[in-house]
Amino acid sequence: MHLSRIKQPQRPSRLVGDAAAIGSRTLLISEQLCESVDLRAGERVLDVPCASGSAALAAARRFCQAVAVDVPEMLERARRRADAEGLEVAFLEGEAEDLPFPDGSFEVVLSAGDAMATPGQVGAVGELLRVGRPGGRIGIVAWVPDGYVGELFAAIGRQLPAPAGPEAPIPWGTHERLRELFGPEVAIIAPRRSFLWRFPSAEHQVEYFSSFHDPTVDALQALEPDAPRP
Numbered sequence: 001m002h003l004s005r006i007k008q009p010q011r012p013s014r015l016v017g018d019a020a021a022i023g024s025r026t027l028l029i030s031e032q033l034c035e036s037v038d039l040r041a042g043e044r045v046l047d048v049p050c051a052s053g054s055a056a057l058a059a060a061r062r063f064c065q066a067v068a069v070d071v072p073e074m075l076e077r078a079r080r081r082a083d084a085e086g087l088e089v090a091f092l093e094g095e096a097e098d099l100p101f102p103d104g105s106f107e108v109v110l111s112a113g114d115a116m117a118t119p120g121q122v123g124a125v126g127e128l129l130r131v132g133r134p135g136g137r138i139g140i141v142a143w144v145p146d147g148y149v150g151e152l153f154a155a156i157g158r159q160l161p162a163p164a165g166p167e168a169p170i171p172w173g174t175h176e177r178l179r180e181l182f183g184p185e186v187a188i189i190a191p192r193r194s195f196l197w198r199f200p201s202a203e204h205q206v207e208y209f210s211s212f213h214d215p216t217v218d219a220l221q222a223l224e225p226d227a228p229r230p
Contacts, residue, residue, distance in 0.1 A: 041064065043064045043065065044067070045066050046099075046110065047069070048070070048109070048111055050078055059108075060088055067092065067106070068089050069093070071095075097127060099130070101131045104130075105131045107132075109131060142173045144174070144192060150173065156215050156216065156219040
């Protein structure tokens with residue numbers, strides 16, 4: 001099961017659309033991610049990029065020492081959620097390609113979909129490996145290319161220029177690409193799971209995404225260039 005946030009070449013989509021509104025509908029993904037890596041109370045856990053903080057908050061619910069890294073706009077969203085739930089999470093500004101931590105700082109490193117859309121994927125993976133302790137775990141969520149979201153992004157890509165080749169985000173949803181990125185020394189377990197979008201109707205989902213999901217907004221704008229942005 002694999003989640004993606006598409007970045008425009010120099011503009012992260014989460015700064016324009018409302019990624020928190022989309023993330024609020026996919027909380028189960030982060031909960032399943034934490035269960036998949038078998039989090040244990042007291043472990044030091046990094047969530048990067050944290051987006052609206054779902055994985056970091058899920059780790060904090062398990063009494064882990066959760067640290068969340070992202071850009072200021074998303075950290076503010078995540079911080080408000082942590083305050084509302086009374087959860088302890090440390091929030092630090094940073095980028096996946098240049099993490100502000102010493103080597104081996106975390107038993108567990110998580111990314112509920114956002115690492116796969118970083119501009120420099122090889123550098124981001126190198127950082128995930130660097131800050132994780134030897135023998136630790138890295139848990140990543142990414143949408144598979146032949147699933148619903150993979151097909152959605154393929155449709156969006158027909159209207160917008162998108163990263164291609166090795167920097168494209170969707171191939172993270174394949175075992176082959178994960179092996180290329182993480183190398184032969186990392187044991188890779190990549191179970192495929194299903195996530196159901198429970199919108200009232202297809203029309204409602206289109207309306208919701210066209211309001212809050214920036215790549216969808218941009219694709220619709222490309223189809224109707226004179227239409228105002230919501």
